[in-house]
C-alpha cells in the first residue's frame with residue numbers, strides 16, 4: 001500500500017530542522033493551540049500520578065471518563081450515548097482510523113468532501129477502502145451540498161466523512177445545510193456518517209450543530225472528538241468515538257489487540273477537562289477569533305491571495321492560483337507545493353500546500369500563534385510574493 005506521510009507533520013519537521021540551523025523560521029504549518037493546558041487539568045494529572053492511577057485501565061478507557069464524555073455529549077450537543085458506546089483512544093486521530101478500520105472492507109468506498117484534512121484519505125487506504133473525494137471550492141465556501149454527495153453515492157458507498165468546523169478551510173456547516181444532507185441520507189440507510197467535531201468549540205458563528213442530532217440518522221453517526229483543540233491538550237493524546245454499539249465494540253476489540261488503553265494519567269486529565277470549569281474554552285476561542293480577524297486582514301493585502309473568511313477552526317486557506325506561473329529568479333512557481341517551499345525558503349514562513357488536502361490551488365496557514373508572529377509572518381509572505389515576477 002502506498003501511504004503518504006502526513007504533510008502537516010512533514011512541513012512542521014522541515015520548519016523545525018531549519019530553525020535548528022539558527023534560522024528565524026515562523027511555523028504556521030502544523031495546527032495546534034499555542035496555549036498551555038489549563039492549570040486545573042494539569043493538577044488533575046498530578047493528582048492521578050500521586051493517587052497511583054498507574055495500572056492498565058479498561059480497554060475502552062476508564063468508565064468515569066466515558067461517563068464524563070456522555071455527560072458532555074448530553075450537555076453540549078443534546079446527544080444520548082451510554083458509556084458502552086464510547087471508546088477513548090490516542091487522540092481523535094486514532095479513533096477516526098479505528099472506526100474506519102472497523103467498518104471499511106476492501107474496496108468499500110468512503111465519501112470525503114474536499115478540501116479535507118490530510119489524514120482522511122490515507123486512513124481509508126490503510127483499511128484498503130477507496131477514498132471518493134467530492135470537491136467544493138471557495139465559491140461555495142468549501143462546503144459540499146446534499147446533491148453533490150448524492151451524485152457520488154454508489155452501491156459500494158460505506159461511509160461519509162464530515163468535518164465541521166473544517167480543517168483546512170474553517171468552514172462551518174449550518175443547521176440547515178446539515179438537515180439537507182441528513183434528509184438526503186435518509187434514502188440510503190446503510191451509509192454510516194463519521195462526524196469529526198474536533199474543532200466544535202472554535203467557531204465564530206455561534207454554536208455548531210452535530211449531524212448526529214438529526215433523527216433520520218439515528219444509530220448510524222459516529223461522533224469523533226477529543227481534548228486536543230478545545231483544551232489545548234494536543235500532546236496528551238486523548239480522543240474518543242461515540243458510536244452505535246456494534247461499532248464501539250469493534251473498535252474496542254481493535255484496541256484490545258493493538259493499543260490496550262491509552263495513558264491512564266492523560267485519561268484522568270481529560271476527565272477534569274470535561275467535568276471542570278469551561279471558561280478556558282471560551283477564553284481560547286476569543287483569542288482565536290481576534291487572530292482570525294488579524295490574519296484575514298493581513299492576508300487580503302497579499303497580491304494573488306483570494307481569501308475566504310473562515311467561520312471556525314484556526315486556519316486560513318487562500319486560493320493562490322493567480323501566482324502559478326510566476327517566477328522567483330529562474331524558478332517557476334508552478335503549484336501550491338512550489339509556493340509553500342518558496343515561502344519557507346524566501347520568507348522563512350512554514351505553511352502547508354493545499355495539495356495534501358485535495359485542493360492544489362490553495363495553501364494553508366495556521367493562525368494558532370501570537371499576534372506578533374502573525375503580523376511578522378504575513379509581512380514576510382507579502383514581501384516574498386511581491387518579489388515574484
Ligand code: PMP
Pocket residue numbers: 031090091092093094117163166167196198225226227228234238239
Ligand atoms: N481531525 C482533524 C480535522 C484534525 O485537524 C485533527 C488534528 N490534527 C484531528 C482530527 C486529530 O486530533 P487529535 O488526534 O490530536 O485528537
Ligand code: GLU
Pocket residue numbers: 006008009029030031032093117118119167
Ligand atoms: N490538526 C493539525 C494539523 O492539521 C495537527 C497535525 C495533524 O495531525 O495532521 O495541522
